[in-house]
Amino acid sequence: MRAFLNVFLACALFLTAACSSAEQLAAAEREVERFHKAFDEGQFGEIYDKAADAFRKGATRQEFIAFMETVQRKLGKVEEAKRGNSNLNYSAGGTLVSLAYATTFANGKGTEQFGFAVSGKKAVLVGYNLNSKDLLLR
Structure with missing residues (x-):
C-alpha cells in the first residue's frame, strides 16, 4: 500500500508540474502576441x-x-x-520562460528571442533580442 501511495504522489506531482509548465508557457506566448500587436501599432513605449x-x-x-x-x-x-525553441527555468525566485521565434516582417526576416518572468498566469518581459541580417542591410 505504501508503494502505491508513493507512486500515486509522484504521478500527482508530475501532472501538477506539467500543467503548471503548460500554463506558464501559454502565458509567455500570449505576451509575445501582445508584443507583436503593440509593435505593429507603434506602441513601443507601452511595451517598455x-x-x-x-x-x-x-x-x-x-x-x-x-x-x-x-x-x-x-x-x-x-x-x-x-x-x-522554448525553455523553462525554475528557481527560488520564480520561473523564467525563454521563447525563440522565426519572424517574417513585411520587409525581411529575423529571429526573435523573448525572456519572460512568469508567476502564475502572468508573464512579464525581462529580455528581448532580434537577430536579422535584413535589419543590418537596409
Missing part, C-alpha cells in the same frame, strides 16, 4: 512600460523606442511569427 524593472535597466525608454522605431522602419510590421 509593461516590461520588468530588469528589462528597463538595460536601456532608457527613449533608447528602446528609438531602436524599435528603427526596426519597424527597416523591417516593417510582423507578418508571421513561428515559435521555435
